[in-house]
Amino acid sequence: MDDRIRAHAETLVDWSARVAPGDDVVVRVAEGAHDLAVAVAAVLGDRGANLLATYGSDEVTRAYLRAHDGDFAPAEAERALYERADVYLSLRGGRNTAATADVPGDVRNAHARAHEDVREARMATDWVSTVHPTRSLAQAAGMSYEAYRDFVYDAVLRDWERLAEEMARLKGILDGGREVRIVADGTDVTLSIDGRTAVNSAASVVYDSHNLPSGEVFTAPVTVDGEVTFDVPVTVQGTRLRDAHLVFEDGEVVDFSARAGEAALADLLDTDDGAKRLGELGIGMNRGITRPTDNVLFDEKMAGTVHLALGRAYDACLPDGETGNSSAVHVDLITRMGEGSRLLVDGDPIQRDGRFRWEDGG
């Protein structure tokens, strides 16, 4: 077995999920994640945890949902499982990213609604989602299998403790700041963050960060003015969006364009009122991620990028009792902080040319 698979499993169990002896751990194994499941099982055994593996097969799900009439009964046994479980680890990595493409949307939605209590019970555990590199995901990233494995392990196998400390530094600056200005090629935008709390997303449940890899600091802007060009391509509701350009006034998008996918962008902005406003400002801090792979969970963590999300804000960033931007959507759009770029907090440059001031001894 590739030593990196063992290291991935150890990072997941120890750093991310903080599994303790006697914990009841449910491990969801996607069709292509067998090798990671074997490594995770060994770590869980060594730590004295209990293990129940579930089979997260897209093909099984597809067959089940396509055959069902959509009138789903409550899933009491499954809910009982997660209500008692301490930890839930989702090992993603399928064999075909389009495996459930022909499941009718109404049945899928009905199933999600009927299983909302199961999802809530699962989210109440110390849950972590990670990705085992499969050929299918390499294909989706436009990469060879070997290169994709290198890519994933570079992103996952970080010195998380050190990165968490570095991100804590940035969180401190944002928590004490009132205004962020981002200047880059085609971008000059000012966001008020007064009173908001940044999240140190360090890929561990103790940071309320549930994805491995992670590596970003994010907050919820109060308002925003200016323009942004998102030069990292993203896929929005199935359509590739390139060089989206948004103009904000008083927190709302007042003009937009895109080199590709402009109609999809228009549809997105039209979803509801909240879709025209920002829910998140995130700053990528994971230096293991050096290129976009059309997978937002990786792309938005890329060091030297900043992302803004149209739509829903996370409660963790808001003062108690305050409601942030609400919307049915939350779509991250990403811009590179390249040569000549600056990120300023209250006028103070925190990052220049994509490098934080402390990286240059500042």
Place this chain on the structure above:
Amino acid sequence: MDDRIRAHAETLVDWSARVAPGDDVVVRVAEGAHDLAVAVAAVLGDRGANLLATYGSDEVTRAYLRAHDGDFAPAEAERALYERADVYLSLRGGRNTAATADVPGDVRNAHARAHEDVREARMATDWVSTVHPTRSLAQAAGMSYEAYRDFVYDAVLRDWERLAEEMARLKGILDGGREVRIVADGTDVTLSIDGRTAVNSAASVVYDSHNLPSGEVFTAPVTVDGEVTFDVPVTVQGTRLRDAHLVFEDGEVVDFSARAGEAALADLLDTDDGAKRLGELGIGMNRGITRPTDNVLFDEKMAGTVHLALGRAYDACLPDGETGNSSAVHVDLITRMGEGSRLLVDGDPIQRDGRFRWEDGG
């Protein structure tokens, strides 16, 4: 998909497990049983049942158990799952029958003891165990993959309703009878079955029969005298046993020999007092099984065979409050009812030359 996989899934869900709309069904998927899992999911979806798939991977189990120190905590979440589940379907069929060969026996036993409550909760559901034909199982049977698939589906895809009726006829004869005599090549043995109840093992929970395929009628003999030659080879505790010959007096083995595996047979008989006595007389009724494959779950169901088990008796065969033969073991030994053989109940020939009298219009 092979139509037989769909038919297998329908037989399992409808005939064997009697799944009803809204049932919480847990499906254990062995590493090689993916295709059957997809077919079962479609049938469960169509029937309006809930589905939770677990991953029954031998390699995951091996990694977990080898890493564990053997001091297992109670598995409360898993127990809660099975306590609420209505049906448990185990889809066996791995990729390597020796996958857990290097798990230390003491850890395996400690795990089984710590999970006894989980096992009991699972056995309290309407559980059914079946086998998806894999290359690994074909190899273990000494057969090509295609021939093995034909073999398994011939065994599984029976007219179970008709077979259950035929077996009910035999059960009626045994329940009303006092003495069974079996005469075959190297065999002449008389078993008292007075007061015992036969089980119609028709591969359905409504018959308290939990394996698919099944197809046998069995009871618990009170006592036995005579000699038997078991000419169907079986593997006993890892050793191939050929032409085992047992001599019984007053219910107990008083002499034995074997053409191969005699030492293993001696060890088996030496396990405890109950290992020298019979726990079961079974009569194979599945005409889809036409050859032994070194898998007792199939071999003992073969039409034209009879099996006797050394060791533990099943409570279902005993009058209320009566304890049958007890032992740590239950090992089925099988003999062919070939040309010239007879099976008599109270002197009345029920079967001749391996054919029941009603097959010949009697």
